[in-house]
Amino acid sequence: MRTIRNSIPAFLLLAGVLFVFACKSSESVAGGTYVSAVITTSAECDMCKAKIEGVVGEMKGVRSAKVDLASKTLSVRYSKDKISLDEIRKEVTGLGYRADQMAPSATAYQALPACCKKK
Numbered sequence: 001m002r003t004i005r006n007s008i009p010a011f012l013l014l015a016g017v018l019f020v021f022a023c024k025s026s027e028s029v030a031g032g033t034y035v036s037a038v039i040t041t042s043a044e045c046d047m048c049k050a051k052i053e054g055v056v057g058e059m060k061g062v063r064s065a066k067v068d069l070a071s072k073t074l075s076v077r078y079s080k081d082k083i084s085l086d087e088i089r090k091e092v093t094g095l096g097y098r099a100d101q102m103a104p105s106a107t108a109y110q111a112l113p114a115c116c117k118k119k
């Protein structure tokens with residue numbers, strides 16, 4: 001009994017130390033470096049633009065997402081520590097749009113309004 005009682009404070013101390021370390025590492029990631037990338041996509045109209053910017057912009061690790069309809073590109077700023085460019089591309093294809101060399105998800109593409117399908 002005594003050993004269990006004695007081990008509880010030690011456990012709490014260990015948990016506390018781990019917690020501090022966890023906070024420290026996430027802090028350094030949060031303040032970490034963001035990189036920019038440009039993904040070629042197949043956005044056709046403002047609806048496409050709003051959808052891609054909204055969904056990609058909400059992804060964890062993505063700081064900003066901006067679609068340019070004239071050049072059909074998606075410019076992203078993201079943390080390499082939290083997310084990869086391929087994960088971002090995959091999200092875009094899941095919405096029914098092309099992302100560089102990745103083809104859009106066929107089912108998502110079929111579900112797009114007619115105006116959003118590639119002409």
Ligand SMILES: [Cu+2]
Nearest residue numbers: 045047048116
């Ligand atoms: Cu559209």
